[in-house]
Amino acid sequence: MPTEPGRPAPTPPMAATRARRSVLIASSLLASSALAGGLLVSMPADAAPKAGSLTGKTVFLDPGHQGSAAGHDLAKQVPDGRDGKKDCQTTGATAVTGKAEHTINWDVSQLVKKALEDKGAVVKMSRKDDTGWGGCVDERAAAASASGAQLAVSIHADSTSTGPDAAKSGFHMIVPTLPIPDKAVDAAQSTDGRKASNTIRDSLKKGGLTPANYLGAVDGIVERPDIAGLNLTRVPLAFIEMGNLSDPAEAAVLSSPQGATKYAAAITNGIVKYLDGDSAPANPTAPAPAPGATPSEPAAPEPSEGVDMTGLEGLGPLIDKITKAKSADEAQKILMTEGQDVSSDVLRSMLSVVYALFGGELPV
Numbered sequence: 184m185p186t187e188p189g190r191p192a193p194t195p196p197m198a199a200t201r202a203r204r205s206v207l208i209a210s211s212l213l214a215s216s217a218l219a220g221g222l223l224v225s226m227p228a229d230a231a232p233k234a235g236s237l238t239g240k241t242v243f244l245d246p247g248h249q250g251s252a253a254g255h256d257l258a259k260q261v262p263d264g265r266d267g268k269k270d271c272q273t274t275g276a277t278a279v280t281g282k283a284e285h286t287i288n289w290d291v292s293q294l295v296k297k298a299l300e301d302k303g304a305v306v307k308m309s310r311k312d313d314t315g316w317g318g319c320v321d322e323r324a325a326a327a328s329a330s331g332a333q334l335a336v337s338i339h340a341d342s343t344s345t346g347p348d349a350a351k352s353g354f355h356m357i358v359p360t361l362p363i364p365d366k367a368v369d370a371a372q373s374t375d376g377r378k379a380s381n382t383i384r385d386s387l388k389k390g391g392l393t394p395a396n397y398l399g400a401v402d403g404i405v406e407r408p409d410i411a412g413l414n415l416t417r418v419p420l421a422f423i424e425m426g427n428l429s430d431p432a433e434a435a436v437l438s439s440p441q442g443a444t445k446y447a448a449a450i451t452n453g454i455v456k457y458l459d460g461d462s463a464p465a466n467p468t469a470p471a472p473a474p475g476a477t478p479s480e481p482a483a484p485e486p487s488e489g490v491d492m493t494g495l496e497g498l499g500p501l502i503d504k505i506t507k508a509k510s511a512d513e514a515q516k517i518l519m520t521e522g523q524d525v526s527s528d529v530l531r532s533m534l535s536v537v538y539a540l541f542g543g544e545l546p547v
């Protein structure tokens with residue numbers, strides 16, 4: 184049943200939250216400098232890098248839209264990267280759960296940021312919080328281009344209607360129509376940008392998330408000429424539309440801590456694979472299948488080096504399982520017996536952020 188717009192997602196009873204919290208503290212899964220007195224006080228924009236498999240790598244994360252225009256003119260005309268102009272920014276969508284897209288994008292980006300930093304990467308953000316301004320689309324592209332990042336990732340969620348629209352669902356990656364007028368942008372997006380998009384697409388699928396069944400998406404890929412970020416960014420950019428916030432089921436998942444964690448884990452997985460040089464082919468010129476043709480098969484899983492991807496890909500099911508635990512004891516047992524591989528590292532990284540972002544409500 185659709186949730187009424189404006190009504191926040193239901194929250195678990197406080198007693199249950201407290202019990203669950205104590206389980207996680209007992210199992211040492213919450214030890215993190217991100218927590219201060221049980222609540223996140225502040226998260227530095229550029230945390231000092233830690234040693235890990237991503238040491239020496241930089242990622243630019245762009246959580247789409249912003250908490251406030253803060254006096255800026257959203258309709259100001261800026262370059263669109265195709266010799267035209269477009270609006271500086273938009274406010275973004277609102278989920279049928281009532282949650283704003285900019286906040287959903289922010290929450291997922293914070294989870295991805297923490298997981299990447301815990302693996303040693305430097306993560307630069309397009310905006311520093313979810314309350315203020317984050318720049319026009321061309322300014323964000325310029326910031327990504329100047330960031331020194333090996334990869335930029337824009338995180339968005341789509342909307343097809345102001346009311347419920349359960350017929351359209353699934354994620355898609357937006358890739359630019361080629362060629363892009365700026366030669367440096369074209370070189371970045373037609374090769375590595377497309378590889379990164381395909382790699383993250385594959386990771387979302389492996390994480391149990393479904394490619395979009397609308398917009399003519401082909402295996403989770405939609406080509407568009409009008410995304411300024413893709414037309415202007417000179418480092419490889421993957422542009423993610425995580426799901427349709429008009430679909431009540433998908434909106435509920437994207438609005439929840441466990442759902443956000445699941446998306447973040449899959450996105451992190453794809454970023455790590457790309458940075459490890461274990462990406463899917465760029466395949467930018469693959470023809471779209473003829474109407475009625477059987478959709479192309481997903482790329483076969485490839486062995487990875489350095490990081491145990493089996494564990495990361497198992498994170499979605501693990502989160503589902505923990506979420507469904509009937510008691511604190513059961514949740515603890517699952518974490519201790521099934522969370523011992525690399526997935527527990529990522530889950531630990533993310534749980535501390537989830538805890539802060541969702542007001543102390545853990546996804547278990």
Ligand SMILES: [Zn+2]
Nearest residue numbers: 247275339340
């Ligand atoms: Zn958006």
